[in-house]
Amino acid sequence: MSEIEYDVIVAGAGNAAVVSALAACEQGAKVLVLEKAPQHWRGGNTYFTTGVFRTVIKNAQEMMYKIMPQMPRSQIESFVVPDYTKDQMYGDHMQLTEGMADPEQLELVVKESTSILEWMTEQGFVWEPRMSPLAIKKDGNIFFPGNGLLFQVRGGGAGLSDQGFDLMDKKGIKVYYNTKVSDLLRDSKGSVVGVVAQNKDGVQRIKSKGVILGCGGFEANPAMRAQYLGKNWDLAKVRGTPYNTGDMLNIAMNHGANPVGHWGGCHAVFIDAEAPQPAEREMLDRTRRVSGSFGIIVNSNGERFIDEGEDRFDLVYAKCGQYCLQQPHLVAYQIFDSKGRDILEDYYQTGRALEVNSVQELAEGLEIDVDRLIRTIDEFNAAAHESKEFVHSRKDGNSTIGISPVKSNWARKINIPPYVAYATCCGITFTYGGIQVNRESQVLNTEGEVIPGLYACGEIVGGLFYHNYPGGTGLTRGAVMGRIAGRNAAA
Numbered sequence: 204m205s206e207i208e209y210d211v212i213v214a215g216a217g218n219a220a221v222v223s224a225l226a227a228c229e230q231g232a233k234v235l236v237l238e239k240a241p242q243h244w245r246g247g248n249t250y251f252t253t254g255v256f257r258t259v260i261k262n263a264q265e266m267m268y269k270i271m272p273q274m275p276r277s278q279i280e281s282f283v284v285p286d287y288t289k290d291q292m293y294g295d296h297m298q299l300t301e302g303m304a305d306p307e308q309l310e311l312v313v314k315e316s317t318s319i320l321e322w323m324t325e326q327g328f329v330w331e332p333r334m335s336p337l338a339i340k341k342d343g344n345i346f347f348p349g350n351g352l353l354f355q356v357r358g359g360g361a362g363l364s365d366q367g368f369d370l371m372d373k374k375g376i377k378v379y380y381n382t383k384v385s386d387l388l389r390d391s392k393g394s395v396v397g398v399v400a401q402n403k404d405g406v407q408r409i410k411s412k413g414v415i416l417g418c419g420g421f422e423a424n425p426a427m428r429a430q431y432l433g434k435n436w437d438l439a440k441v442r443g444t445p446y447n448t449g450d451m452l453n454i455a456m457n458h459g460a461n462p463v464g465h466w467g468g469c470h471a472v473f474i475d476a477e478a479p480q481p482a483e484r485e486m487l488d489r490t491r492r493v494s495g496s497f498g499i500i501v502n503s504n505g506e507r508f509i510d511e512g513e514d515r516f517d518l519v520y521a522k523c524g525q526y527c528l529q530q531p532h533l534v535a536y537q538i539f540d541s542k543g544r545d546i547l548e549d550y551y552q553t554g555r556a557l558e559v560n561s562v563q564e565l566a567e568g569l570e571i572d573v574d575r576l577i578r579t580i581d582e583f584n585a586a587a588h589e590s591k592e593f594v595h596s597r598k599d600g601n602s603t604i605g606i607s608p609v610k611s612n613w614a615r616k617i618n619i620p621p622y623v624a625y626a627t628c629c630g631i632t633f634t635y636g637g638i639q640v641n642r643e644s645q646v647l648n649t650e651g652e653v654i655p656g657l658y659a660c661g662e663i664v665g666g667l668f669y670h671n672y673p674g675g676t677g678l679t680r681g682a683v684m685g686r687i688a689g690r691n692a693a694a
């Protein structure tokens with residue numbers, strides 16, 4: 204490892220960190236990136252994502268001409284994409300986080316959500332349209348839901364990550380793998396003036412004028428999960444990198460960084476109960492099971508326990524994983540009849556399904572009490588009146604009547620074989636608690652003062668997510684705050 208002093212050291216190499224490194228480099232800074240994972244595990248959780256960014260959309264086609272110049276105009280013209288205004292993006296986020304999101308951070312993310320795509324395009328990232336499972340093809344056009352999820356980096360999360368490393372390489376930014384930041388260097392005035400880096404050769408002090416932390420949350424640390432998230436969270440499966448173990452959060456807090464946000468909350472979804480641990484990079488995010496709203500979900504007692512049709516999946520999926528942890532054996536079975544099966548997200552094909560022709564066989568195959576499962580499905584079918592047209596791409600108002608829990612939308616009878624069932628469990632994505640930053644991505648201490656020289660971005664930062672999460676916001680927030688961190692650290 205070099206002894207040279209750098210202008211900016213970036214800890215971590217996920218989306219937020221890479222964007223910050225590129226932004227610092229653009230300002231002329233000499234940048235070093237230190238990544239704890241080995242090279243074949245580089246990219247953090249970012250690698251596992253679909254690479255989709257939630258953004259304000261205003262005149263989608265104009266935006267696409269600019270951000271996807273490689274796409275034929277005729278193809279762009281076949282896209283029918285409703286606007287998604289600043290107020291909608293801000294409002295959806297506030298609604299999902301029960302009004303608790305830091306308004307200043309949210310306002311910044313919303314405001315810069317489109318300019319960050321343009322800037323990333325200028326940097327060399329290549330985009331493609333996100334083919335939402337909710338998009339509908341009709342008469343040669345593709346109709347998108349108006350949810351701000353239109354742009355993803357080509358190749359998804361793996362593409363975002365690989366393109367980021369290629370761009371850093373081209374711009375001469377050095378990355379040391381297998382090297383974790385194990386402490387921060389401070390001068391006599393308290394300013395951060397470098398890091399202690401640790402790898403198999405030992406420990407080294409590397410000086411810099413600014414340090415940016417982009418080290419993710421603590422989702423891959425079972426002890427911290429049990430401590431902060433509570434009962435059974437140590438037993439959840441990890442969907443992404445095993446290297447986000449919260450060590451940098453602890454180091455930053457030991458240096459006085461202020462913990463903020465929902466430390467007892469996290470993003471967790473239904474995933475295949477047989478998903479491997481640690482998660483396999485080749486599987487990316489394909490273990491997720493987010494189409495439960497088109498069927499019913501029961502526990503191993505054969506009982507329903509949630510409103511499967513509360514809202515579109517991108518607005519509820521992130522809070523569903525936790526329900527598994529409250530069920531016997533921590534498992535949930537998603538059950539569909541042939542109507543539901545036909546509209547499941549493609550990812551379901553990567554897992555094992557139980558497919559049978561009667562509810563009795565279904566119960567036997569799942570080892571659930573037969574009478575209880577038959578009763579659950581009979582009660583559900585009697586309460587599902589199917590009074591409105593079924594529309595899978597938006598809330599269709601087909602609600603059950605007279606049962607608890609209610610199924611608020613997409614309530615169709617489970618009555619046409621074959622019946623299929625998928626076993627699911629809780630897959631944790633990332634944690635919501637983090638350290639506090641200001642609008643300049645500077646880290647604040649517990650007294651509310653800036654820690655000079657220290658910046659943070661991405662999921663190590665708290666205050667934006669509480670209780671729930673609007674899909675695609677993590678990458679946008681990471682890039683927006685990363686760009687600010689990089690520019691300011693370089694300055």
Ligand SMILES: Cc1cc2nc3c(=O)[nH]c(=O)nc-3n(C[C@H](O)[C@H](O)[C@H](O)COP(=O)(O)OP(=O)(O)OC[C@H]3O[C@@H](n4cnc5c(N)ncnc54)[C@H](O)[C@@H]3O)c2cc1C
Pocket residue numbers: 214215216217218219220237238239240245246247248249250251252253254255256257382383384385417418419420442443444446447448449450451487488632633660661662663674675676677678679681
């Ligand atoms: C399966 C899955 C799918 C997802 N899909 C989406 C999506 O489509 N859209 C979206 O917006 N969000 C998505 N997310 C959430 C998303 O991962 C994040 O919003 C984003 O990628 C986080 O970026 P980050 O840079 O903060 O952290 P990460 O990408 O996780 O990077 C953190 C890095 O820091 C490194 N590190 C940790 N500690 C240290 C240390 N002490 N020293 C040095 N390095 C360290 C880690 O090894 C890691 O590489 C998804 C997450 C998962 C797991």
